[in-house]
Amino acid sequence: MGKVTVSTLKKMKAEGEKFVCITAYDATFARVVGEAGAEVILVGDSLGNVIQGHDSTIPVTMDHMVYHTDCVCRAAVDSLVIADLPFMAYTTPEQTMANATRLMQAGAQMVKMEGGVWLSESISMLVERGVPVCAHLGLTPQSVNVFGGYRVQGRTPKGAKSILADAVEIQDAGASLLVLECIPQDLAADISSKLDIPVIGIGAGPGTDAQVLVLHDLLGLSEHTARFVQNFMAGQDSIAGGVRAFVEAVKSGDYPRPEHSYQ
Ligand SMILES: Nc1nc(=O)c2c([nH]1)NC[C@@H]1CN(c3ccc(C(=O)N[C@@H](CCC(=O)O)C(=O)O)cc3)CN21
Numbered sequence: 333m334g335k336v337t338v339s340t341l342k343k344m345k346a347e348g349e350k351f352v353c354i355t356a357y358d359a360t361f362a363r364v365v366g367e368a369g370a371e372v373i374l375v376g377d378s379l380g381n382v383i384q385g386h387d388s389t390i391p392v393t394m395d396h397m398v399y400h401t402d403c404v405c406r407a408a409v410d411s412l413v414i415a416d417l418p419f420m421a422y423t424t425p426e427q428t429m430a431n432a433t434r435l436m437q438a439g440a441q442m443v444k445m446e447g448g449v450w451l452s453e454s455i456s457m458l459v460e461r462g463v464p465v466c467a468h469l470g471l472t473p474q475s476v477n478v479f480g481g482y483r484v485q486g487r488t489p490k491g492a493k494s495i496l497a498d499a500v501e502i503q504d505a506g507a508s509l510l511v512l513e514c515i516p517q518d519l520a521a522d523i524s525s526k527l528d529i530p531v532i533g534i535g536a537g538p539g540t541d542a543q544v545l546v547l548h549d550l551l552g553l554s555e556h557t558a559r560f561v562q563n564f565m566a567g568q569d570s571i572a573g574g575v576r577a578f579v580e581a582v583k584s585g586d587y588p589r590p591e592h593s594y595q
């Protein structure tokens with residue numbers, strides 16, 4: 333197959349073919365997820381929850397992200413690997429470039445940051461210097477203490493307008509991909525159709541160009557899960573089968589359904 337690139341994903345968007353992103357934090361699961369057909373692997377700072385046992389992503393550091401990115405990239409053959417910049421690792425363009433360098437040198441093909449308009453300068457500086465960027469809007473978990481909990485975002489006209497404006501801004505700044513998390517499905521569909529860049533949804537309904545879930549959630553291993561999570565191990569007799577079931581459900585349009593989405 334060869335390494336998936338941003339052009340592969342743009343072509344899939346243009347042709348209306350859904351693609352799949354799954355998190356992985358180590359070499360074994362990166363291989364399993366890649367072999368199951370996920371075009372994109374995310375080394376998510378959700379490792380703070382599922383690997384480290386914290387109740388947020390805030391304790392995750394650059395050293396943690398570099399270690400797990402290195403483990404994943406050794407085994408990610410064909411999938412495009414995105415690594416999250418963790419909490420407070422991208423507060424200025426200079427800090428952002430230094431930390432993105434560490435993730436790219438650990439083997440990632442792209443870095444992800446939570447935010448919109450305020451990231452414009454950092455995004456364009458990274459892209460000019462050779463680092464592709466994925467932005468993340470909506471429920472941005474690193475801001476859980478500002479939101480006062482994990483709450484659906486973009487439900488008011490003002491909130492919806494500001495997420496759309498952020499999305500347009502990060503595309504104009506040069507971002508290659510966008511993650512939309514926990515926003516009403518109609519807003520996510522509208523943003524996906526207005527942007528040229530591919531949009532990956534989580535709790536954002538069926539109208540995005542792709543879906544992402546945390547690996548441990550889709551395998552039914554997590555203690556608490558949000559409304560958008562489905563356990564794909566049901567009826568499967570292997571982990572590889574469960575991961576394949578998620579990939580197939582996204583590609584066929586069987587996931588997400590209305591019960592996984594917000595209005
Ligand atoms: N294991 C895991 N899975 C994730 O999806 C995930 C993490 N960890 N860690 C970082 C963030 C936190 N995330 C979360 C956590 C909770 C909800 C949640 O419970 N949402 C409510 C919405 C409440 C409302 O209506 O406003 C829900 O019931 O779905 C959503 C996203 C997503 N991310």
Ligand SMILES: CC(C)C(=O)C(=O)O
Nearest residue numbers: 355376377378511544
């Ligand atoms: C859930 C995804 C989008 C993420 O940012 C993570 O796993 O950290």
Ligand SMILES: [Mg+2]
Nearest residue numbers: 376377378416
């Ligand atoms: Mg994350």
